[in-house]
Amino acid sequence: MANLRVFDLQRFALHDGPGIRTTVFLKGCPLDCVWCHNPESKRYSRQLGYLEKTCIRCGRCEEICPQKVHHISEDGVHTVNFSACLQCGKCVDACPGRALKIFGKDLPHEEILKIILRDRDFYQRSGGGMTVSGGEPMMQFEGLWELLRAAKQEGIHVCLDTSGQADPEKYRQIADLVDIFLFDYKITDAKLHRQYIGTDNRRILDNLDLLCGLKKDIFLRCPIIPGINDTEEHYRAIAKLSGKYDAIRQVNVMAYHDMAKGKAEQIGMPYILAEKKTVERDEKRQIYEKLKEYGCLHLQES
Ligand code: SF4
Ligand code: SF4
Numbered sequence: 001m002a003n004l005r006v007f008d009l010q011r012f013a014l015h016d017g018p019g020i021r022t023t024v025f026l027k028g029c030p031l032d033c034v035w036c037h038n039p040e041s042k043r044y045s046r047q048l049g050y051l052e053k054t055c056i057r058c059g060r061c062e063e064i065c066p067q068k069v070h071h072i073s074e075d076g077v078h079t080v081n082f083s084a085c086l087q088c089g090k091c092v093d094a095c096p097g098r099a100l101k102i103f104g105k106d107l108p109h110e111e112i113l114k115i116i117l118r119d120r121d122f123y124q125r126s127g128g129g130m131t132v133s134g135g136e137p138m139m140q141f142e143g144l145w146e147l148l149r150a151a152k153q154e155g156i157h158v159c160l161d162t163s164g165q166a167d168p169e170k171y172r173q174i175a176d177l178v179d180i181f182l183f184d185y186k187i188t189d190a191k192l193h194r195q196y197i198g199t200d201n202r203r204i205l206d207n208l209d210l211l212c213g214l215k216k217d218i219f220l221r222c223p224i225i226p227g228i229n230d231t232e233e234h235y236r237a238i239a240k241l242s243g244k245y246d247a248i249r250q251v252n253v254m255a256y257h258d259m260a261k262g263k264a265e266q267i268g269m270p271y272i273l274a275e276k277k278t279v280e281r282d283e284k285r286q287i288y289e290k291l292k293e294y295g296c297l298h299l300q301e302s
Contacts, residue, residue: 002143003106007040007135011119017159017180017219019128022116024147026132027104028139030165032198033186035225035256035273039264041135046087046104049266050080055099061091082268103267109147116156129157131182138166141174148177161221164204171207172214180217180249183208187229188237196228212247219250224287226256226279232290239294250300253287255279 008025016023028044029036036042040049048069055078061070067084070091092100116130123129130151137144137160151158160174161182185208187193190200211218222238224230242251257278264271279287288301 001108001146002140003108004112004140004143004147005044005046005104005106006112007038007103007105009112009115011115012122013131016131016133016161017129017182018157019126020119020122021128021131021159022119023131023133023161024112024116026134026137026140026144029134029136029163030139030199031136031163033223034196035223035228035260035276037257037260037263038135039260039269039271040103040267042269044104044139046102047267048080048082048085048087048091049101049103050078050268051099051101051266052078054097056097058096060094060096061100064090064094066090080268109143109150112147113150113154116151117154120154120156123157127157129159129179131159131161133161133182134163136163136165138162138170138174141166141170145174145177148174152177159219164207165199166207168203168207168210171210175211175214175216178216180219181211182219182221182252183211184221184223185238185241186223188231188234192229208241208245212245215247218245218248219252220248221252221254223254224256224279225273226276226283230287235287235290235296236294239291239296242297242299243295248298250298251291251296252300253284253291255284255287 005027006024007027010023013021013023027041029042057072057076057078059072062072067086069081069085072078087102089102092102148158157179159180159182160178163184193201242248261271261274291299
């Protein structure tokens with residue numbers, strides 16, 4: 001039986017599929033989107049997080065760490081050598097400021113399901129359920145399959161948030177356990193896809209075709225990042241997909257926000273879009289207008 005490596009678990013989520021949901025976030029992703037709003041999800045390995053604003057510079061982490069990851073200078077500057085950390089958790093337990101945490105906890109699917117089932121009444125009343133997200137949840141296929149099967153046996157509605165970048169055979173195997181695929185569609189131009197995501201989009205488009213062919217319900221999730229994919233070509237392509245496949249029940253615009261910057265700092269990762277600003281409400285309206293202009297179907301405006 002495989003454990004699942006979880007980096008977050010959010011109850012009462014309202015934006016990860018219909019109704020009130022519990023969203024389970026799994027660690028690890030085969031893609032490398034420059035704007036990733038969950039940078040702590042990218043690596044499968046567990047990672048130390050340090051939140052400067054709650055650190056009281058008490059020095060306990062420096063004393064306890066066998067790897068000398070922490071150093072606090074005489075003038076109170078706390079530096080963290082993330083690459084030397086072995087994720088033993090000693091400093092996390094010792095920290096009085098709750099400034100430290102380890103992202104990534106290995107849990108058996110039964111334990112996750114127990115948490116999911118706590119809110120069964122809310123799911124039933126609101127038409128919600130469980131969503132598994134990431135990272136790319138298909139990377140932890142064995143544990144994922146067990147979790148989804150157990151959830152279905154309990155009659156829980158299941159959404160799977162996927163980048164589309166996984167083995168097509170695995171999508172075939174898991175399709176019957178998923179009610180709605182939240183399927184990301186990020187960049188149309190293959191060259192830009194490679195530049196900003198690290199790979200082309202061929203496999204993603206093939207898998208979208210596969211799931212639509214299996215008549216699975218799809219919510220197409222489209223992150224819009226100004227200066228990267230807010231192009232006429234991309235809007236046109238989203239609209240075209242919405243008309244091509246009956247299986248696409250919704251098109252969701254996921255407008256860029258800059259929360260990832262702080263999260264990247266917390267785990268010591270560089271964030272190359274540090275200067276980019278969150279898309280404001282009126283800019284989001286313009287995105288909707290563009291999509292409508294190109295005839296986008298099932299557009300969900302929020
Ligand atoms: S988790 Fe362990 S190795 Fe990593 S910084 Fe803390 S005490 Fe050091
Ligand atoms: S133990 Fe926590 S509060 Fe104290 S210096 Fe380290 S990170 Fe800051």
